[in-house]
Amino acid sequence: MRRMDEWANGRMNEFTNERMTEKFLFDQVSYTYEDGIRALRDVNLSIYPNEITTIFGPAGGGKSTLLRLLNRLNDLIPGRRLEGRVLLDGEDIYASGVDVHALRRRVGMVFATPVPLPMSIRQNLTYGPELAGARDRARLDELVESSLRAAALWDEVKDRLDEPGAALSGGQQQRLCLARTLALEPEAILLDEPTSGLDPISTAKVEASLQELKQRYTVVIVPHSVQQAARVADHAVFVLQGELVEEGSAEQLFTKPRDQRTEDYITGRFG
């Protein structure tokens, strides 16, 4: 009996050492839009903190839907239907009584097209915290600097924080949007093709920031290409027509995919 317990504990330790507990969990999730189109079918997926999870696959396959389920941005679409559960730290984020606004501060999002709000760089960054009730100027200034630094934008804009955010270049705007999300002090960051409109240099800067960010956050990204998926991923998830085909460590999935469809896609045979 004792040996059994020891053995079990040993196994547990092994397991926890290997990986921390999951941040997000999709539990048998199916998702249907109003017009009856099934965006997701029976998805089971664990997303872990401190690593970059990439969700990739052909367009229209449900990647963005999967991502947006994590901060309930899909609530905005009328007539949607969700089955199954989506858990954050073990709690169902679609349960009644969940504060959606607090959830969205915990789970920040960066979009494909950078959209600076029509205000100054500084105000873009303080917007989220102020909505949550932050008033302390010194604290906000500190937040502005730290989030801009984390997004590798501080040196470029520190002297013009009061200029409009829209005055920045495309690549800078996207890093501003990343900084704006970081200013929420979230636990997880979702990125939906964050570099699709950027030049290679800006893309490299954003990707480099991601590697830093995963030290502190759970990072989930829908990359804009298989190449990017392979470059940034620790954990990779291949989604095809609403179905989770395969997931695994990036190394395994991109070198020895188990599913023929995954192999076909990453070798460019379709998509």
Add this chain to the structure above:
Amino acid sequence: MDDFPAGEAVRTIIVIAMKISRQIRQQLGFALLGITTVIVVLPILLLVGYIVAQGASAISWDFIAAMPRDGMRAGGLWPAIVGTLLLTLGTAVFAVPVGVAVAVYLAEYAQDTLLTRIIRLAIVNLAGVPSVVYGLFGLGLFVIFLQFGASILAGSLTLAIMTLPVIISTAEEALRAVPQSFRIVSLSLGGTKWQTVRRVVLPQALPGVLTGVILGLERAAGETAPILFTVAAFFLPRLPQSIFDQTMALPYHLFVISTQVPGMPVRIQYGTALVLLIFVLSMNIVAAITRSRFRAKRQW
């Protein structure tokens, strides 16, 4: 067989004619557009020019700032100017908050239900109701039923109801023109719907909303029929003391001195028209300036 060379020539001529006619047609088109522009602009210029020519000599400090005398045949327009200002202000007080609130509701909150369709239909129809009908409605509701009497209050409320459709539809338009992406970003940063509307959408829509407000008020300032039964005094050479007083107003005053007072100097009639015109046009100019200044600052 002899026809053949002739046929060839005809064909060549047709081809050339078509080539030419394409250019000519374009020039003809531009000319037509130019003419229609002139047709639109010319009457306005003629109208303003005629009124200025006939009325400018009447304008003086006294004409603006003095009380009317001698059965309105002499003196100034002061009580009518003040009356119109007060009525415009009163209209704004009632119509702007309600109109903007309705526009925010329709643009930001309302789902596409039967109820909102009925509301929209009502707004469109309200815009088409003749102004004299508003006047009678105001008489029935505010003057008689609510016992406000013929007063600035009753007149302002009547004008406000008439102005609402203009304010609502322009404000709604302005709100809808704000990019959807701003709303999504704000919500994704943990903003509530109301925070998003108040801090992002409304400020961005403000120039459009203001333009609508000013255009609506401008119409209110120039209307005669709605104030006819609800507030306007025929001849009242003193300023109103409270919102329950009657007052003179420029449009009605113009109507009176043009039709009801024998022996009225033409100069004064046109002078009054000119003052009313300046009043309304200056609001228009303010609207245009507001719009262009905000547009220059806009970042999308």
